[in-house]
Amino acid sequence: MKVNLNPAKGMRDITPQEKEIRDYVEGVIVNTYKQSGFELIETPVVENIENLIGSKGGENLKLIFKILKRGEKLDFAKEGFTEEDLADLGLRYDLTVPLSRFYCNNRANLPSVFKAMQVGNVFRAERAQKGRYRSFKQCDIDIIGDGTKSAELELIATTAKALNALNVTDFVVRFNDRRVLKAVILKCGFTEEEFDGVCIIVDKLDKVGLSGVEKELNEKDYSLGASANLVKALESINDKGTSCLVEYGVSEEVVKDVEEILNQSREFADGKYDVEFDFTLIRGMGYYTGSIFEIAYKNLGYSIAGGGRYDEMVGNFIGEKIPAIGFSIGFERLVNQLMDEKFKVPNLEKLVLLYESGDKYIDVLKKADDLRAQGYTVAVYEKAKKLGKQLNQFTEYGYNKFAVYSSEETEVKDLSSN
Incomplete structure (x- = not known):
């Protein structure tokens, strides 16, 4: 039987060079979050199927x-056997649903305001394509138990700090609120049932x-008047920003919340990145109840981080309302972009001892250990007959130093000068 050596569709192998960058990026993110007081937890990749299906996860x-x-x-012989009878478990599609269950299961031993961090793989059975995988890593921070604007401000600031620590600065934090979206769309004449569409x-x-938006609205079975009103609203909000939201049905309290978060986040950014209001920011998760945000990086056609407030999900497990909000860095997208930019792990002295x-x-x-004590990461290999070719290979593997063993003094040289 012929063996297929490729990974399963939508999955992938990670080379040593990429793994080195991934580990560094993850370490910087985790350390930044830890320094900001977020506690690292771990949840299983397998969840009870009813928790996943009942989570309002949108298309996921x-x-x-x-x-x-x-x-x-x-039991295939069971009368009326359906797909629901086949499965009782599933792989998590994000880290938010497992966190909500974790909190409810462990809340007696957790602080009233719990600041959690998770790093782990999630799984989605979508069509595999470049940059989109069926298994991918997410890095999340969440605050459970704080319904004030402080939670939004802290998550935005902390996520931005993690990106800045990786020397990622050319980004924009885009901010919106589901309450703004709903108020404006309903004010324009659409019904609650039409809101999601x-x-x-x-x-x-x-x-x-x-x-294009106007054309698609008119092709649907919506009121033409409502569609025309929404097009005018989009034009007005694009020109005036939050200052015109009240006339479109948004309460003054919600507008004040949005403006305070925007202004204070800009103050914290201090010019290192931009923070802007974007009424067209939707995000696909049905469990969002308030603030939603994304981080757009350079001219990429996708975000590298996103999140929002999900005040009802945790309470669905235990029958009481508990405020919650989270921000997730799209780890794979970030790493892929850094690799495209020829990112190098800083201050890494990799030496091959021949x-x-x-x-x-x-x-x-013993000599390798002496060199390690000097701060080098050292790999030991037998010297090849074609030394130049061998050293070129190690340069491609990310090594920047080499030495040839000597029982006396061993001279360390730069591979780039070879």
């Missing part, structure tokens, strides 16, 4: 990897333009 609910029941639990169309504004076949190997290992 169609992408859940379901796990078949085991052994005698799988209208949001999907508005979300395409940056791709199809205002005329030896001859006649050298006493235990002495070579």
Whole structure:
């Protein structure tokens, strides 16, 4: 039987060079979050299927990897047998649903305001393409138990600090609020039942333009008057920003909240990055209840981080309202972009120590440890006959120093000068 050596579709192998960058990026993010008081937790990749399906995860609910029941639990002879009978577990599609369950299960031992951090792989059975995988890593920070604007401000500031620590500065924090979206869309004449469908169309504004949004609205079975009102609202909000929201049905209290978050976040940014209001920011998760935000980096056609407030999800597990909000860095997108920019792990001294076949190997290992004590990361290899070719290979692997073993003094040289 021919063996397929490729990873499963939508999955991928990670080379040593990429893994080095990934580990560094993850370490910087985690350390920044720890310094900001967020506690690292870990949840299983497998969740009870009812928790995933009942989570209002938008389109992601169609992408859940379901796990078949085991052994005698799988009864194909059962009358009326359906897909729901096949699976009782699934792979998590994000880190928010597991966190909500974790909090409810452990809340007696957690502070009233819990600041959590998670780093881990999530799984979505979507169509695999460049930059989009079926298994990918997320880095989340969440605050549970704080319903004030302080939570929004802290999450935006802390996520931005993590990116700045990676020397990522050319980005924009885009901010909106689901309460603003709903008020404006309903004020224009749409119904509650039409809200989600209208949001999907508005979300395409940056791709199809205002005329494209108007065309798609008119192609649907919506009131032409409501569609025309919304097009005017989009034009007005684009020109005037938050100053015209009250006339479109948004309460003064909500407008004040949005403006305070924007102004204070800009003050914290101090010019290192931009913070802007974006009425067309939707985000696909149905569980968002208030603030939503994304980080756009350079001219990429996608965000590298996103999140929002989900005040109802935690309470759905235990029947009481508990405020919650989270921000997730799109780890894969960030790493891919850094690699495209030829990112190098800073201050990393990788040295290859070469030896001859006649050298006493235990002495070579001792010499390697001496070099490690000097701060080098050292790999030991036998010297090849074609030294130049061998050194070029190690340069490609990310090594920047080399030395040839000597029982006396071993000289360290730069690979770039070879």
